[in-house]
Amino acid sequence: MERLTTNPTINAWLDERIALLCPDNIVWITGEKAQLDALKEEACKTGELIKLNQELLPECYLHRTAVNDVARVEARTFICTPTKEEAGPLNNWMDPTETYKMLDDIARGSYKGRTMYIIPYSMGPIGSPLAKIGIEITDSIYVVSNMAIMTRVGTKVLEVLGDSDDWVRGTHCKCDIDPEKRYICQFPQDNAIYSVNSGYGGNVLLGKKCFALRIASYQAMKEGWQAEHMLILGIENPQGETKYVCAAFPSACGKTNLAMLIPPEGYKSKGYKVFTVGDDISWIRKGPDGRLYAINPENGFFGVAPGTNDKSNPNALATTKRGTIFTNVCHNLDNNTVWWEGLDKNPPTNANDWTGIPWNGAVDTDRPGANPNSRFTAPAVNCPCLSPEFENPQGVPISAFIFGGRRAKLAPLVYQSRDWNHGVFIGSVLSSETTAAATGAVGVVRRDPMAMRPFIGYDCGTYFQHWLDIGKTLDPNKAPKIFNVNWFRKDDEGHFMWPGFGDNLRVLEWIIKRCEGEVDAVETPIGFMPKPEDINLEGLEGEVTLDSLKAMLSVDKDLWKEEAAGIEEFYQSLGNTVPKELHDCLETLKNNVQ
Numbered sequence: 007m008e009r010l011t012t013n014p015t016i017n018a019w020l021d022e023r024i025a026l027l028c029p030d031n032i033v034w035i036t037g038e039k040a041q042l043d044a045l046k047e048e049a050c051k052t053g054e055l056i057k058l059n060q061e062l063l064p065e066c067y068l069h070r071t072a073v074n075d076v077a078r079v080e081a082r083t084f085i086c087t088p089t090k091e092e093a094g095p096l097n098n099w100m101d102p103t104e105t106y107k108m109l110d111d112i113a114r115g116s117y118k119g120r121t122m123y124i125i126p127y128s129m130g131p132i133g134s135p136l137a138k139i140g141i142e143i144t145d146s147i148y149v150v151s152n153m154a155i156m157t158r159v160g161t162k163v164l165e166v167l168g169d170s171d172d173w174v175r176g177t178h179c180k181c182d183i184d185p186e187k188r189y190i191c192q193f194p195q196d197n198a199i200y201s202v203n204s205g206y207g208g209n210v211l212l213g214k215k216c217f218a219l220r221i222a223s224y225q226a227m228k229e230g231w232q233a234e235h236m237l238i239l240g241i242e243n244p245q246g247e248t249k250y251v252c253a254a255f256p257s258a259c260g261k262t263n264l265a266m267l268i269p270p271e272g273y274k275s276k277g278y279k280v281f282t283v284g285d286d287i288s289w290i291r292k293g294p295d296g297r298l299y300a301i302n303p304e305n306g307f308f309g310v311a312p313g314t315n316d317k318s319n320p321n322a323l324a325t326t327k328r329g330t331i332f333t334n335v336c337h338n339l340d341n342n343t344v345w346w347e348g349l350d351k352n353p354p355t356n357a358n359d360w361t362g363i364p365w366n367g368a369v370d371t372d373r374p375g376a377n378p379n380s381r382f383t384a385p386a387v388n389c390p391c392l393s394p395e396f397e398n399p400q401g402v403p404i405s406a407f408i409f410g411g412r413r414a415k416l417a418p419l420v421y422q423s424r425d426w427n428h429g430v431f432i433g434s435v436l437s438s439e440t441t442a443a444a445t446g447a448v449g450v451v452r453r454d455p456m457a458m459r460p461f462i463g464y465d466c467g468t469y470f471q472h473w474l475d476i477g478k479t480l481d482p483n484k485a486p487k488i489f490n491v492n493w494f495r496k497d498d499e500g501h502f503m504w505p506g507f508g509d510n511l512r513v514l515e516w517i518i519k520r521c522e523g524e525v526d527a528v529e530t531p532i533g534f535m536p537k538p539e540d541i542n543l544e545g546l547e548g549e550v551t552l553d554s555l556k557a558m559l560s561v562d563k564d565l566w567k568e569e570a571a572g573i574e575e576f577y578q579s580l581g582n583t584v585p586k587e588l589h590d591c592l593e594t595l596k597n598n599v600q
């Protein structure tokens with residue numbers, strides 16, 4: 007085999023992998039467009055990809071995964087640390103030695119008759135001090151094509167890595183897409199990931215959740231930085247000053263939408279602008295000036311398709327018009343384009359649904375055309391509101407951390423923590439109704455600390471401690487302020503009370519003002535809340551009244567008493583690594599809602 011690197015650790019690992027997997031061919035992904043195009047042509051011949059209408063959707067493709075393989079499988083995702091305690095009670099754990107053996111047995115010979123693609127990739131701008139490198143091997147052109155959008159791939163990455171051993175080993179084998187033998191395993195101590203029997207996004211694009219969160223969160227804990235499930239957004243005010251915030255919401259709870267929001271008319275005309283730095287993952291580190299700086303380690307968006315339209319998220323829609331791979335959406339056969347629920351009110355009548363069987367949107371109203379977790383993989387450069395700082399290797403300075411989830415009741419529209427530790431408490435008890443982004447029941451309330459429940463690569467209580475430790479290294483005047491939001495509060499008829507989407511800027515405006523010390527707040531049992539008149543409702547007449555806003559900002563002590571009991575139970579389930587500071591915050595909450 008011709009080698010693209012002389013790095014001895016890479017070459018030794020590849021020799022071992024090749025001997026195990028027995029590929030017929032080996033292809034190094036160089037990052038050149040001609041190579042990637044040729045691979046996609048090849049995948050079109052086998053039916054793995056479908057080339058879409060090249061006039062309406064240039065360089066766009068459709069892919070369908072197996073019907074049993076449409077979301078992350080948390081029950082089959084494992085953190086393989088030497089001891090179970092290191093993985094903690096929220097992770098599935100298996101012994102590393104036994105797991106390597108089991109996975110090798112499953113994967114042995116599975117590349118026979120297939121090609122091994124070797125993908126060198128960088129998470130973060132190539133060469134950035136905050137970036138990290140991985141090598142993923144895969145037998146899937148779909149994975150290669152997605153990784154080439156979601157990360158920076160190719161020869162340049164190997165040049166930057168040189169002979170270093172600091173890279174993450176990623177093995178992906180499609181095998182037979184057998185759900186009974188599907189495993190997504192992380193080995194944080196070895197910088198290794200091993201994924202078998204899946205072909206779906208978060209299970210196989212190993213740079214994303216597996217590396218950039220599970221492995222990276224462990225590296226970050228060891229090295230004094232943070233890897234978080236957070237979007238990064240820049241807000242430019244009419245004076246031309248831009249402030250950046252990071253927001254953590256669980257999967258399918260609005261990160262992509264917030265990251266690309268369009269300001270309401272009243273804000274636009276005043277000169278407000280919003281810029282996207284990232285929509286899913288942040289790597290955060292203290293800069294020389296003592297503030298926290300964040301980069302987006304990704305290079306594209308793996309976004310939820312359903313619900314994306316020219317009203318809810320025109321920037322995301324525009325981003326998908328070129329060079330995009332659609333997964334599990336509906337295929338409109340009249341014009342060879344794509345459709346999903348919530349795109350428009352005109353479902354195609356001559357279509358194939360996401361599984362590939364005929365679908366008529368006028369008749370087949372009992373089943374969806376697109377899978378609820380169907381996705382687009384779109385290059386970041388397509389995004390009309392991409393931040394000019396997107397490629398900045400130093401990242402952007404963060405003013406606020408925002409946590410949020412889907413809570414029909416309880417959680418108010420917005421509140422602020424009293425200080426850093428209380429902010430960590432608020433993040434640690436984040437809870438949300440589950441979505442289609444992971445397999446399992448939808449709509450069940452579960453605790454999702456920092457929106458990281460499925461992604462913390464080590465013990466959860468220790469992760470909370472790491473958050474507290476980061477706070478100790480920061481000057482309180484420079485530390486991001488911490489907030490909680492809830493766009494999903496419902497009234498008694500089950501309607502969303504807050505219009506959401508672009509109008510979320512109204513809440514962000516209050517958040518930025520709080521960070522700048524430009525507005526005061528009301529102290530409540532759960533933290534600081536806006537005076538209702540401090541949330542700008544101009545232009546929302548008829549949609550939101552001051553009374554309904556007051557309702558969204560109310561604290562129901564009885565419900566919060568129940569919540570405190572739920573938090574206590576949750577902390578108990580996490581064991582004795584939950585830091586004392588957080589137990590203290592819980593005691594304060596209990597006293598406050600008595």
Ligand code: GTP
Pocket residue numbers: 255256257258259260261262263264285286308309310312313314318443493494502505506507510
């Ligand atoms: P992942 O990619 O899975 O991490 O999801 P995400 O957090 O980026 O979620 P995304 O922005 O794709 O939104 C998921 C769903 O939430 C979509 O169906 C949106 O329409 C809906 N949504 C997003 N923002 C809002 C909002 O402000 N209000 C309401 N009611 N729904 C929203």
Ligand code: SPV
Pocket residue numbers: 077078207208209214215256257258286308443444
């Ligand atoms: C999520 O589920 O949070 C996603 C999609 O962003 S996946 O890549 O499948 O994890």
Ligand code: MN
Pocket residue numbers: 235256257258286
């Ligand atoms: Mn996500």
